[in-house]
Amino acid sequence: MPNPSPSVRGPDALHLYRQLLLEARPYWPHIGLLSCVNILATPIALLTPVPLKIAVDSIAGSAPLPRVIEVLLPSWMQSSPTRLVVLAGALMVFIGALDEMQGFASWLLETYTSERLVLDFRARLFRHIQRLSLAYHDTKGTADSMYRLQSDAQAIQSIAVNGVMPFLTSILTLGAMLYVIARLDPTLALVAVSAIPLLFLVTRSSVGRLKGSWKQVKQLESSATSVLQEVLSSIRVVKAFTREDHEEQRFITRLQARLREMMRVMVLHMKFDVTIAMLIAVTSAVTLSLGILHVRAGTLSLGSLLLVIGYLGQLYGPLKTMSKKTSQLQSAMASAERAMAVLDEPQDVGERPDARPLTKAIGAIEFRQVSFGYMPDTPVLRDMSFAVPAGTSVGIAGPTGAGKTTLLSLLTRFYDPTGGQILLDGVDLRDIRLRDLRNQFAIVQQEPVLFSASIADNILYARPDAGQRDVEDAARAANAHDFIVELADGYDTIVGERGMKLSGGERQRIALARAFLKDAPILLLDEPTSSVDVQTESVIMEALGRLMAGRTTFLIAHRVGTLDNCDVRITVDHGRLIGHEAHEDTKGLPRKIFVSS
Helix, strand or coil, X not given: CCCCCCCCCCHHHHHHHHHHHHHCHHHHHHHHHHHHHHHCHHHHHHHCCHHHHHHHHHHHCCCCCCHHHHHHCCHHHHCCHHHHHHHHHHHXXXXXXXXXXXXXXXXXXXXXXHHHHHHXXXXXXXXXXXXXXXXXXXXXXXXXXXXXXXXXXXXXXXXXXXXXXXXXXXXXXXXXXXXXHHHHCHHHHHHHHCHHHHHHHHHHHHHHHHHHHHHHHHHHHHHHHHHHHHHHHCHHHHHHCCCHHHHHHHHHHHHHHHHHHHHHHHHHHHHHHHHHHHHHHHHHHHHHHHHHHHHHCCCCCHHHHHHHHHHHHHHHHHHHHXXXXXXXXHHHHHHHHHHHHHHHCCECCCCCCCCECCCCCCCCEEEEEEEECCECCECCEEEEEEEECCCCEEEEXXXXXXXXXXXXXXXXXXXXXXXXXXXXXXXXHXXXXXXXXXXCEEXXXXXXXXXXXXXXXXXXXXXXXXXXXXXXXXXXXXXXXXXXXXXXXXXXXXXXHHHCCCCHHHHHHHHHHHHHHHCCCEEEEECCCCCCCHHHHHHHHHHHHHHHCCCEEEEECCCHHHHCCCCEEEEEECCEEEEEEECECCCCCECCCEEEC
């Protein structure tokens, strides 16, 4: 019998199957019920040739009825050939109806179970992908994650339902039919079963190559999706540089590579299918020839031969199913490996089991000899130490690539330091629950991130339980209310993908309103005015002044004048603090900030 799982051998295969079965655990009852319904196909298949045997042996010939029918059938029906003809016809209709009912019930259960299984698996992947580290997303890219979520996730359906169930049904059907054939003619059963070892060898030699080719196809499909996502998300740049033809060719090149590999897979499939078909055809021909000789010799009735031939056709059906499914499962196994690899990735930065809760921080920040590098041998921050009292606004200056944005990313634990400590109110950030920690920060980035929803929904993203009045108050504080109410739909205006229906200054003020609504004790501003004109900058800076009041603030800016209102200014270069200056407080005394480089 063909091996149902030779695609991945050894511990890796067992581990992958075990993972998939655990993922499908909530639907084991559904799969069990589906298995029971599919098992009914075996007795139905055994009954299918029976009316033909009755017609040939007991109606056209003089042989007695099959024992089971003879016991169940009244004698008055057995004595009339006409009634037996009606019986044979009725049996044929009844068996056909049973077959259709079983097929419909199987299809309904399989569809529901498969779709629910894929839905839950995709939801789990999506939940996990959102919690993966930024380093993972920076490495893999958006398109790869999307492909694994949308396409590779379907592998759980192909393996747990569409793959395993046909194997179980086929094995049962195969065993039952071989038993019946053996009872009628052991020699014919021996010939029929002789194809199984050959099918196993052919299958085993083919699936390894198929698996490797399918993995390559999946990678090329993901690569093509990456080009598509990249171009559509940067369509303004593509149009501005008139690079449409170049990007089209780049996309087509990826698709052509995928096409070549797909054709290679199809050729492998064709060779495999032809070999299987020829083995079955030769075995069927030998069985038929021997059966005719047995009929002529009087050791087998014609009806029994027809029954054997009927079973033989159905016998090789399960064999074909198992062989082809083994081949087709290579695509699903390649996808399953890719999907499960995502779940094997560690989520975000690690959270300690005894991490403490935090409701609202005071806002004192301290860096103690902090070092960090995205790559082990390429440090971005080097032995950085400084302490900022709560409520202090810190301006951060320095050339591009100096490590300014990385410094803010460490505060929110998008990454963890490779050396040293960062403290919030005297507590190591790694000792605070991650969700509680990030709730202490409001972030406004250089390129404001808006979702394709209404203005109100984008502001509410910071605090979904806030009321309309809170949203409007936050918008007023961000100098955004006036332009919002002038829009046709006001706060219900849909901003479009990434907020592109609004100007850059309008998007930035909505992002500020979102920060106002969150009302977090610590504010991180990453060049919030670098992409707007001078007039809009003054409006935003006025709103920023209100937002920064009473909060610990880190403000990154290339224009030094933007940092004039900060209490303290530090300069970062090549990952080190190279200078700082503190403005006087309300009493005319210098702000107290510890800096050591």
